[in-house]
Amino acid sequence: MGALSAESRAGELARLGGPAANERPAGTDRPELPPLPGAIPGSVVLRLAPFPNGALHIGSARMLYVNDEYRRRYAGKLYLVFDDTIGSAEKRVDPAMFDIIRHDLDIAGVPPDEVYYKSDRIPRFYPWARRVIDRGGAYVCVCPAERLRENREASRACPERSQSLEATVEGWERMLAGGYAPGEAVLRLRTDLADPDPAFRDRVLMRVSDLDHPRVGRKYRVWPMLEFSWAVDDVELGVTHVLRGKDLVVEDRMEEFIWRLLGIQGPPFLHWGLLRVREAKISKSKSVAEVRSGEFDGWADPRTWSIDSLERRGIHPEALRRFTLSFGLSLSDIEVPAETLYAENRQLIDAVTPRRAFVPDPVRLEVEGAPLLEPLELANHPDHPELGIRSVTASGPYWLPRAELVRHVGAEIRLKDLLNVRLPAEPPEGGSGAVVSAQFTTLANKKLPRIQWVAESGAVAVDMLGLDGTHRSGRGERALRDSTAGQSFQFERVGFVRVESNRTPGEEPVRVCFGHP
């Protein structure tokens, strides 16, 4: 068996991907990210702030790698800060996600330097809120949410907006003391009700919630909103640059407004536009629902396009990194075909991935008049002899893909690397027990359609999970029996696959996950 272990494959990738990647001819280099404004090597601090309600997906990869790239360039630090404030009834923290997200970072190759939980930091926000109040920057509003919204829309002030500092302090103390039920009072920033952007008018800083938090239970009743918590934590954690998607630009304004109010110089913000992968239209909340209902086979289901599922498919993290970094910090909202990612992956793995024969939807083919054939010694890779060889049973009968027998009825075809046969004029009958007889013609390597095959003797059952979540069963060549968890192969004329990571030695069928063509 010449297949490489996962370890030696990684070594191979390091060799190929390392220096080779830097030896592109001048002018064809990937564009570099722009320099970070005011960045001092060695003292850059960045942060990732996922909300733990679902696994990281291909869209999150951009956040991961842009931040990681700058960390590398400036020898900085990258913190993982779980943004696990209380959320809402619809948007709850899922405690399982803390480990899953850390695992996602792990497989993405983006290890955090430190890990924080926002829910550990709630008391820190109270004195900051008090500072904002004392500067006259906030007031306690007791409007119902509906009226608050209407007033904001109409640029109309709520009665409390003009309350005195003393009254605000009293209201704030009452919030903290549990004197308000959820929804009865909020602390609002005093911006400008005439602000042309309705989204910016007197946003909420802190609110009351009695939802049960998976980490801290009901320990706190007053919770910060995202913008305020970051206005505080970007300062307290010493973040030097905030790199986030452009969907959060209003939040920049909020943070800057608060900092100006308190006389603080905060970090600058950089953004990127929305990235969508054409084939991965699914949203995170949809995936959450499908995983929860059991419709999806957990977060590693290929239909989620989660980081985990991409690893399962054998997509190398380096391919994901190059893919996401290739878009730079462009502010355009873009939709990219997955093929672009596949192209990156192929470039990385093609040369180090052994070839194997796999026959989906197999039909048994008997070849009349064929000579007796000795086992074949086939190269694991047509262009890379260093990947070794494997032995393949060559005598019939054979398994062939039903689709090919149908497509080539009556025609002469070549069983790849073996011999030529003339197929019968009738397509194979239905049913999996179908047997087809073909007529041997020659051994000569003629220019004919070349179809992959597997000798019945020694064939191994294979189950291939597809991108749509369905399984295809088929037959694979004998060498697949020795495959180990996590190994990648190219199934000839089918595509790249990866052996499922929970495979036990000798298990049949050999379970693989389809990666890409």
Next chain:
RNA sequence: GCUCCCGUAGUCUAGUCCGGCCAAGGAUUCGGGGCCUUCGACCCCGUAACGCGGGUUCAAAUCCCGCCGGGAGCACCA
């Protein structure tokens, strides 16, 4: 509706800040050819773009104005 952002080939992207070296570079896709016993890889060739209209200028993808198109936000979610 209001606010912000974006608009370079099929899809991404470089160039736009500091106008000329851009009759626009790269990647990917697609088409053609070659090669290897894969629909994969590799090699060669090719198609293909500055959203529209004005203005400034000797000169505009780059600056100004208007329009059109696309996206996001307008939550006591993140």
